Amino acid sequence: MTRLIALLPLLLSALLVALPGLASAQARERPFASERIVVETRGSGRDVILIPGLASTGDVWARTAARLDDDYRVHIVSIRGFGAVPPGRNQDGALVAPVAAELRRYIAERRLDRPAVIGHSMGGLVALQAAADAGRDRRNPIGRVMIVDATPFFPSLISPGATTGDVEPIAQIAYQALLLLGDAALRNQPTLIGRELGGAADSVFGSLGWQGGDRQVLAQGLYEVLTTDLRHRLPDIAAPVTVVYGWSPDDTNPRARLDALFQAGYRSLRAPARFERIEGAEHMVMIDQPTRFLAAVGRFLG
Incomplete structure (x- = not known):
């Protein structure tokens, strides 16, 4: 338990990092009416769905979408309550499971044929x-x-x-802190928070730059990212799974030791996952190392 508390800043910083918004193109078809998600569609071809992580909007996929939309129909998801997107029903109750259900409704209503789904961070939980x-x-x-x-x-x-029991008290503290401080306070005092909680995450906290959003939705999202355990659901997944993550060859970087941990996390899938580590990337893999990430996406889409 003490180890979890000491290392909490590293986990939180990885989950909350994002970049400011970028301009997005106008949707090319009738908007999908939803109180949970907003979807922008561009391009034509096989369907690819992009889901951002905690406190991020679809803007984090700008470069990925620009590379793919010549050959694929790209569906860029934004979760309501993150960034400047109005929160809708995401202000009430759970987040990950309802957003996943809404994603499936989108797939059904748009009659997408076995789409490829790419999810980052909390968006990865939604995809799973x-x-x-x-x-x-x-x-x-x-x-x-x-x-x-x-x-x-x-x-x-x-x-x-x-x-989950180990993490629950920490998740409750994080939830209440976010409700109390708001995203602006967390953004303006990242280094201080890292030092007070301990651990080796000060430099990562110092670069914190998430897009923020509705305080209630952010708090619920952070709580669920810390407590959601989908390992027992992995045998239900019929689709092949690829896992991409940031990695460092520097032994002093915690990411140098992630290989075995990621592999253990996906052990109960029906078919073994394929793992790709992206050297030089931290949590925002697609932004930290865009060329290497896009190459991995190309291999994934085949």
């Missing part, structure tokens, strides 16, 4: 939940899944034996 539900009920199947720097249970990356 949607793929598991699709595999279990065998409706509107997902063709393939790429998880970017996410695991079915995030705390397992810092303590392989951690349980």
Whole structure:
């Protein structure tokens, strides 16, 4: 438990990092009416869905979408309540499971044929939940899944034996702190927070730059990222899974030790996952190392 508390800043910083918004193109078809998500569609071809992480909007996928939309129909998701997107029903109750259900409704209503789904961070949890539900009920199947720097249970990356019960008190504190301080306070005092909580995350906290959003939605999202454990749902996933994550060859960087932890997290999949580590990337893999990430996406889409 002490180890979890000491390393909490490293986990939180990885989950909350994002970049300011970029301009997005106008949607080319009738908007999908939803109180959970907003979807922008561009290009034509096979369907690829991009899901951002905690406190990020679809803008973080700008470079990825620009590379793909000549050959694919790209569906760029923004979760309501993150960034400047109005929160809608995401202000009430759970977040990951309802957003995953809404993603599946989008796939059904748009009649997408076995789309590829790429989810980053919390968006990776949404992708795993949607793929598991699709595999279990065998409706509107997902063709393939790429998880970017996410695991079915995030705390397992810092303590392989951690349980939801271990993390619950920490998650409650984080939830209340975010409600009290708001995203602006967290953004303006990242180094101070890192020093007060301990651990080796000060430099990462110093570069914190997330897009913020509705305080209630952010707090709920952070709580669920810390406590959601989807490892028992992995056998339900029928689609092939690729896991991409940031990695460093520097032994002093915690990311140098992530290989075994990521592999252990996906051990119960029906078919073994394919793992790709992106050297030189931190949590925002697609922005930290765009060329290497796009090459991995190309291999994933085949």
